[in-house]
Amino acid sequence: MAPNPRVAKAFRAMRVIGIPEEKTKPVLKDLLKIFDKNWEPIEAEEYRALADAIFDREEAEAAEKKKKHDSAEAEAAEQKKKLEQAERMKVVEEETQIPEEPERPLKRLRLRHQDGPSCTSSSPNSHGAPLKKPKLEIDDLPYAIPQSQARAKTSTGEPDLPQLQGRNKGKQPVLADTQPDVTNEFVPDSGLRSRHLKDKGKEPILPQTGHQESRSSSGRSSNGVRFKEPKPKETYLSLIKPKDESTDDILPLSAPLSVNRPESLINGVSSTGNNLPREANKGSNSNVLASSNERSGSELATIPDKSTAELDIASSSSGEIKISLTCNSIKNPNFSVTNVDTLLEKMEDKCLKSYKVLDSNFSMKKLLNDICDSLLDTEPEPDSTSPAEPLEKGAADVSANGSVEHAEPLENGAADVSTNGSVEHAEPLENGAAGVSASGSVEHAEPLENGAANVGTTGSVEHAEPLEKGATAVSAHGSVEQHIDQNGFQDPEPQSLVVVPSDQSTFDDIRSLHDINDIAKGQESVIISLVNEVNTECPPAFHYIPGNAVFQNAYVNFSLARIGDDNCCSACFGDCLTSATACACALQSGGELAYTQEGLVKADLIDECIKMNRDPQKHCLFYCKECPLQRSKNGETVESCKGHSVRSFIKECWLKCGCNKQCGNRVVQRGIQRKLQVFMTPRGKGWGLRTLEDLPKGAFVCEYVGEVLTNAELYDRISKSSNKDEHAYPVLLDADWGAESELKDEEALCLDATYYGIVARFINHRCFDSNLVEIPVEVENPDHHYYHLAFFTTRKVKALEELTWDYGIDFDDEEHPVKAFRCRCGSRFCRNIKRLRKRRYA
């Protein structure tokens, strides 16, 4: 039987990247099973899924082999260790004469890649035999390293980049030259064609085969202009040598940063790790251990009486991290400080003798390095809760959503909410009761018990429960979390959840630029807050403008005279969505309006747009005779066109239409309606945009708004820009360039949101499986030189998920004036990783 040509093609594609048939075969079989014999996902993106699956299998096999090998080795080592331990125990027992009893639990840091129980676990050892309690020495302080510091994954489940890269180690590249043949014909698929407003008597320029060689190797059309990698934040990997508290030359740890609090220490006493000024704790029952650097605002540790050690971590805006272990010396009033080496030796000795299960090569220095490694490996919690707010006795109230700034204690034991973000006002509460005052999706507030706490929320919090007396309710990021402070511990100077000043800009500088309570400055119909719980970076300076604005030369003509009868539904009345017959606007969209009654883009159009973005080559690319993009890029020598996607348009009703303003075919022009928030992403992508409410598939999120520039202006701007790195991601308005036989410079437009824009300028890139897709929308301009670029959800999106779109970056295009950044999107389809792989194997 002749082999299936698709199978043969898959084998061929894999062979090109060095994968033999015998490796491909079983994986291909599995994939066909998984995809129910559907070849499309397998063939997509040059058999990416197949290549990835093969690599994954190779890795899994290698890991399995290693595991087997390691466990054999570990067993041998264990035997050896046991013998040594027995020896040591004998010596210790002789020395200490302590009767046998179970050892208390010792919290230990989960080291990197160490998922199983710690080899030094203090709970019964592998044989179930309890370990002996060591002799207690005067300096024998228990310590605890919070597990939260050793987390390997965030709650979002998104893998961190180092892990991702690690996973891909050893994988072979999917080479660009394995691309399937690109169709040279201009044959848009039917659905697309039906919606695409075009032709209008203009002769389309047929795609030119000659351009294929110069086409982007990723096979993606140019729908945007890229820009550079952000200033690497890797600098934070270099640790500073810990210095004395009094050292002045230590880099200032600028005002409360991402201080990670330890989880409870011994005796159930919660670690404070609070960021109190030194004075704040005076008079409390705690021993205050303060950093000398008060101006820096670095955190101070307060040690409750029963606790003896406190571990704190602070990072500075310059990326340095300080781990401080605070010891309470009350047990020994004559205590004097020893030197580091002696301390390390002592600890080694203690670990070897007391904890006994350590390798004889154990070194404290290595342990400290491991702590640092683990810390740096740990992803910041994406949505870490704000610290609890100070509470008046008996009354409590905290509300936060990343956007809530502070809570005011109220009179009469009552509580109140003071918020920004989408919480609009706070009601005074009666007689020791507390309430919830919020806008947004807070739906229900229970009356609280006398003197109890209150919850204020934004985002997706739906229900606030009454709290126990003296309790504190913290609501953060749309989810209510409760912090019950049974010790009555108070934080008189709460840390704000808003942007904190960096070394470069003062808080006032930023305030003058941005209203962090509402970055839109009241120009949208919703409030859009801004939070940074990750570092001290301030948001970039830009002007918030609610709609596009022409920079200079762009030809954008909105004249009513240009809107012909077939471009508006002047005979309509009421809501076009409910009209029995297709109106003129619907006809422009292939006989069907794009939106559902719920105001969502219909699923088939969304799917079509997703497909098109994922694999533009399979749809339709248009090649200009003389590409305006290349023209503006290269001046004299015009390179061949790299292709532009011919895209589906949504046609909205507008001024000349007879329908009313509430017509369901007017969505994008109404602007942002969803609860959004600008936030600092935890994984090096800078600022990002997230939703504070669940979004269904097809929901309009926002439009890409910016300055309308000609491409020539944009290139000029970028080349003259002193700081090219800072450019937001400009987009080309080239969705209909194909309808033009020749595009004049002033008609070849793009949008640049660097200096003027809206929250869309914060949407980060995600390769392939982003949760937003951009769709061109015609509102005022029938000629499609100028149109709106609107973002709609590609699937259901959960509250607090970051919103992303695929910029369409070709990470291989090194000629591009704006250098592509190093992608940290975390997608398993990341094209940048693919590129790195390819380089590695080149």
Ligand SMILES: C[S@@+](CC[C@H](N)C(=O)[O-])C[C@H]1O[C@@H](n2cnc3c(N)ncnc32)[C@H](O)[C@@H]1O
């Ligand atoms: C349109 S801006 C997005 C907002 C930006 N993160 C900020 O802080 O202003 C695009 C820039 O964000 C960064 N960025 C976006 N997506 C990224 C990703 N997947 N990985 C790394 N950096 C990314 C890059 O610096 C890029 O130039």
